[in-house]
Amino acid sequence: MTDRAAGPGRLLVRDLAQLATPSGSGAPLRSPALGEVDVLEDAYLLAEDGLIVEVGRMADLGSVDGEVEEIDGHGMSAIPGLVDCHTHACFAGDRVAEFTLRAGGASYEDLHSAGSGILATVGATRAAGEAGLTEAVRRHRGWMLRSGTTTFEAKSGYGLDRETELASLRAIEQEGGIPTWLGAHAVPPEFDDAGAYLDFAIEDVLPEAARLAEAADVFLERGAFGAGQARRYLEACRDAGLKLRLHGDQFTESGAVPLAIEIGARSVDHLEATGDDGIRALAASDVVGVLLPASALFLARPMPPARALVDAGAAVALATDFNPGSAFCESLPLVCSLACTQLRLTPSEALSACTINAASVLGRADRKGRLAPGYEADIVLLDASDWRYLAYHLGGSVVAAVVQGGRVTWRR
Amino acid sequence: MTDRAAGPGRLLVRDLAQLATPSGSGAPLRSPALGEVDVLEDAYLLAEDGLIVEVGRMADLGSVDGEVEEIDGHGMSAIPGLVDCHTHACFAGDRVAEFTLRAGGASYEDLHSAGSGILATVGATRAAGEAGLTEAVRRHRGWMLRSGTTTFEAKSGYGLDRETELASLRAIEQEGGIPTWLGAHAVPPEFDDAGAYLDFAIEDVLPEAARLAEAADVFLERGAFGAGQARRYLEACRDAGLKLRLHGDQFTESGAVPLAIEIGARSVDHLEATGDDGIRALAASDVVGVLLPASALFLARPMPPARALVDAGAAVALATDFNPGSAFCESLPLVCSLACTQLRLTPSEALSACTINAASVLGRADRKGRLAPGYEADIVLLDASDWRYLAYHLGGSVVAAVVQGGRVTWRR
Numbered sequence: 081m082t083d084r085a086a087g088p089g090r091l092l093v094r095d096l097a098q099l100a101t102p103s104g105s106g107a108p109l110r111s112p113a114l115g116e117v118d119v120l121e122d123a124y125l126l127a128e129d130g131l132i133v134e135v136g137r138m139a140d141l142g143s144v145d146g147e148v149e150e151i152d153g154h155g156m157s158a159i160p161g162l163v164d165c166h167t168h169a170c171f172a173g174d175r176v177a178e179f180t181l182r183a184g185g186a187s188y189e190d191l192h193s194a195g196s197g198i199l200a201t202v203g204a205t206r207a208a209g210e211a212g213l214t215e216a217v218r219r220h221r222g223w224m225l226r227s228g229t230t231t232f233e234a235k236s237g238y239g240l241d242r243e244t245e246l247a248s249l250r251a252i253e254q255e256g257g258i259p260t261w262l263g264a265h266a267v268p269p270e271f272d273d274a275g276a277y278l279d280f281a282i283e284d285v286l287p288e289a290a291r292l293a294e295a296a297d298v299f300l301e302r303g304a305f306g307a308g309q310a311r312r313y314l315e316a317c318r319d320a321g322l323k324l325r326l327h328g329d330q331f332t333e334s335g336a337v338p339l340a341i342e343i344g345a346r347s348v349d350h351l352e353a354t355g356d357d358g359i360r361a362l363a364a365s366d367v368v369g370v371l372l373p374a375s376a377l378f379l380a381r382p383m384p385p386a387r388a389l390v391d392a393g394a395a396v397a398l399a400t401d402f403n404p405g406s407a408f409c410e411s412l413p414l415v416c417s418l419a420c421t422q423l424r425l426t427p428s429e430a431l432s433a434c435t436i437n438a439a440s441v442l443g444r445a446d447r448k449g450r451l452a453p454g455y456e457a458d459i460v461l462l463d464a465s466d467w468r469y470l471a472y473h474l475g476g477s478v479v480a481a482v483v484q485g486g487r488v489t490w491r492r
Numbered sequence: 493m494t495d496r497a498a499g500p501g502r503l504l505v506r507d508l509a510q511l512a513t514p515s516g517s518g519a520p521l522r523s524p525a526l527g528e529v530d531v532l533e534d535a536y537l538l539a540e541d542g543l544i545v546e547v548g549r550m551a552d553l554g555s556v557d558g559e560v561e562e563i564d565g566h567g568m569s570a571i572p573g574l575v576d577c578h579t580h581a582c583f584a585g586d587r588v589a590e591f592t593l594r595a596g597g598a599s600y601e602d603l604h605s606a607g608s609g610i611l612a613t614v615g616a617t618r619a620a621g622e623a624g625l626t627e628a629v630r631r632h633r634g635w636m637l638r639s640g641t642t643t644f645e646a647k648s649g650y651g652l653d654r655e656t657e658l659a660s661l662r663a664i665e666q667e668g669g670i671p672t673w674l675g676a677h678a679v680p681p682e683f684d685d686a687g688a689y690l691d692f693a694i695e696d697v698l699p700e701a702a703r704l705a706e707a708a709d710v711f712l713e714r715g716a717f718g719a720g721q722a723r724r725y726l727e728a729c730r731d732a733g734l735k736l737r738l739h740g741d742q743f744t745e746s747g748a749v750p751l752a753i754e755i756g757a758r759s760v761d762h763l764e765a766t767g768d769d770g771i772r773a774l775a776a777s778d779v780v781g782v783l784l785p786a787s788a789l790f791l792a793r794p795m796p797p798a799r800a801l802v803d804a805g806a807a808v809a810l811a812t813d814f815n816p817g818s819a820f821c822e823s824l825p826l827v828c829s830l831a832c833t834q835l836r837l838t839p840s841e842a843l844s845a846c847t848i849n850a851a852s853v854l855g856r857a858d859r860k861g862r863l864a865p866g867y868e869a870d871i872v873l874l875d876a877s878d879w880r881y882l883a884y885h886l887g888g889s890v891v892a893a894v895v896q897g898g899r900v901t902w903r904r
Contacts, residue, residue, distance in 0.1 A: 424597065475826035
């Protein structure tokens, strides 16, 4: 006999007012499938050994024999655990002073070029040490969990030296995050130019970063890295076995979309400045467009052309961009509210975008992002009998409980 | 000897990283005083019998003899309990279906004139009964408390018949809210025109509403009530002893600002469409401009000209506008984030606007909205060592605990 005491065993969530999940199979979803959510009323979900084994209506629930943990879902609705596919959760310090200056009229780009901005966080992050960074990721992960995030990606990129970049990737992995090496986030002060820094990053950091991270990312933007530099960095990362992602078109349209497509990136993220050609090209490609409306709100910048992307047939995901400078926001429910009020997405499109499509960006759409048999039992229970409160209840604390791998990991 | 067991006794909040309060005395504050917040580091607060008796630095804390409840404020900051001076918290049902339609492209005004909108909530509210409404206000009050709101105003206005309007005012008072009679919110379906409805409201509802409410409010807007009708309603309410407020300039500039000034209203609320003349007039008056950025966000409408109002010298407050149709948002911390990112207010201006200035709109600035001796011991403890996280932590659950009248009433 196997000792099962340590395993998650069986979990039955019963009497749910609603159970809502992106429908169909496969990923990433595009319109119209993107907006098709299956809703079961008076529903249950049964999980075993961390996986979903059944979902259905209470009327069809057979007898469940043996030991099983039960959750009473009366008055609640269940959605898949939220997947945050774009965060910068590994940082020390904060940028509340900069936030205050910006409220008083300074622009993000002004502050960035004045050595405030990202480099301020680089200083604090380098000083924190690996234990401090692990503790920071743990704290941020706890915040995310309260907001219903059960799977998160996090990027390095506030170290920009070998030791801190690698420590960041280890800290993220240690705290259950999916690590992305954002070696090309900014040029650190000890380098005179981006080219020399990239030489160092590729030669001295990449070999070990490629063992720790799943993907690589680059900030392709005026004042950061140009398209040629981004290509060189990404090609080296691809050759080292990493999946590829890009920050692109946040402030200016700088060639990120064509580069992402040509190089076979999993995603291109931001897209606030993407024009019609970029929309058409992205829609015709396999690259997912990751939309970050909390960042646009935080910086009072234009929102990305989400409706146009979806209508053109692009696969889109939603993420928080959680970071201390341009989006101090870990809440995917708030991002869903912004998606429906600012991006003109429907609640169903928003749900698919931060579950199954976000899981697709992270290469996990076969096991995360749906409430269906065979998927991991990552579940958010909402304190509302209509699942659309996820987006409707703006800034509300809608999350009542969170299940990860068949275990309750947070409860209000 | 008096039996003190039932009283709040003494409370000491010690070792606070920061204690932040609007400075000075008097209210409402205007710029520059609006943006002046006193911050004490390594601070304490002592309350007795529900009132603040001392605030100071830990180094100056004398011995506190006798029975006293202590709260360890390590790593936390304290701000005054938040005051929400504009909510519609007395309603039944929701408008999540309408929210979904709007996300798909329908405008709020379209839905309003199609009989969705306010009148949908009127139907649900009339059907709820007084017990149902009391339960609804209790639930909403619980949500507000978790977000740090210790004092809230709530309006009737979803009854629009005698019985439901009066039941709404009683339900609000029963649950600790400050009731405002919004008798002129919309024209109910049983009346052919606004004039006939106002005749009814003034003759049949006002006499009793004036005993239950502190203030009266009107929705002065195209499709609701015009300036002449608003004047007639407000004058009757004033004659019955009520303080006056107005919803004005939300979609169109319709004379609300001059009317508010002429009639001596406490506030004019919304102001998204207010132009330069209105800004100048408001700044030269005693009327407080109540800004509702969550509503503008929820409806994807232009933000009110907050910076111009403050710079011109107007007294402004911030509120949620919590209601099921145009702002399903009870979070003043989110409103503060919007104030700093969308309205160009500083964190200090935002804090004053949703504490002391909001208390001023409710006629309570002598006892609510500051952390100072003689004020009621309503305190929000933030889970951050810098109080500005109130606005900086977008959508975050920053509230760690809430004290009302010297008693802890909520703790995370």
